[in-house]
């Protein structure tokens with residue numbers, strides 16, 4: 517009998533692991549999924565015949581291995597031999613798989629999309645760019661304050677740079693920090709900038725600076741007359757024809773066709789282990805019925821905090837004490853007539869909820 521790998525979660529990570537194990541052939545994956553659907557936060561929910569994506573996922577990776585993995589599941593339908601995809605300032609060319617790929621409707625489309633942030637009741641390019649639109653949106657008064665506080669930060673930087681706030685204020689000035697970073701970072705990470713370490717900022721924002729942004733804007737100005745429609749702002753990316761969930765439904769189908777098992781509405785509540793080795797997982801169904809299944813290996817994609825809490829025997833108290841996780845709430849709008857949603861709307865900075873956008 518093949519060794520059993522219990523996989524916790526049928527999201528992208530769990531299903532990728534399951535399919536790779538099926539392809540390898542030496543082990544038997546059994547996936548436990550707490551919900552009744554595959555795809556995790558990359559799933560597509562169906563409502564009254566409409567498909568809604570929990571987050572409009574762009575399929576873009578710097579890794580050829582990852583791009584090819586996706587393409588093998590859902591080939592790229594495009595007339596040209598190669599297409600250029602772009603995401604957050606990075607561009608790359610990839611080979612397409614022709615029109616034959618679309619026969620069963622299992623295809624990746626190449627989509628162009630302009631992403632913008634709705635902020636201060638105006639649309640800003642996302643990622644933020646220093647261009648005519650941004651300057652006009654900020655207005656002369658705020659720009660003056662930005663210029664002044666930036667100069668101030670350059671002349672009198674905070675000496676003791678301990679928090680992300682110190683780091684950002686020193687790099688961008690107080691006004692830019694308050695405009696674009698403060699609320700946004702707290703909203704995304706759930707922790708105020710003053711409580712995040714400066715090293716974290718240095719790692720993530722290392723390439724970004726006001727001088728670089730101005731240089732970039734000047735370079736752009738030479739090549740594009742109208743900054744609002746500069747092609748560098750328009751991203752193109754791969755998108756499954758029926759939304760991100762389509763990819764994971766197809767992966768799940770292959771896992772099951774290859775002999776693997778996916779058990780829905782089965783939440784893993786405990787992992788039994790002895791002498792440093794996992795021996796079993798404990799699951800519970802919607803009615804609270806518990807079940808224990810022996811496993812030789814466990815791959816977990818559940819929250820680390822819950823995993824540590826579910827270890828049997830318990831982990832030492834120091835383990836997982838500082839683990840925290842963020843929840844995501846996504847609300848969808850169901851329109852009577854087709855919504856003309858031309859771009860992704862993300863609210864940043866302002867403390868209000870965001871809505872998912874239509875795909876395709």
Ligand SMILES: Cc1cc2nc3c(=O)[nH]c(=O)nc-3n(C[C@H](O)[C@H](O)[C@H](O)COP(=O)(O)OP(=O)(O)OC[C@H]3O[C@@H](n4cnc5c(N)ncnc54)[C@H](O)[C@@H]3O)c2cc1C
Nearest residue numbers: 525527528529548549550556557558571573574783784818
């Ligand atoms: C709004 C939004 C936009 C995004 N956009 C992009 C994008 O454009 N491109 C991109 O590459 N990525 C994007 N991401 C990130 C991407 O969604 C995640 O990286 C990816 O979903 C992580 O996959 P995962 O399998 O690790 O976790 P998840 O997707 O969270 O899946 C985990 C699965 O495990 C299940 N589970 C949890 N606990 C248990 C348990 N105890 N027992 C059994 N099952 C359990 C859950 O129900 C879920 O199905 C975006 C995310 C969001 C929220």
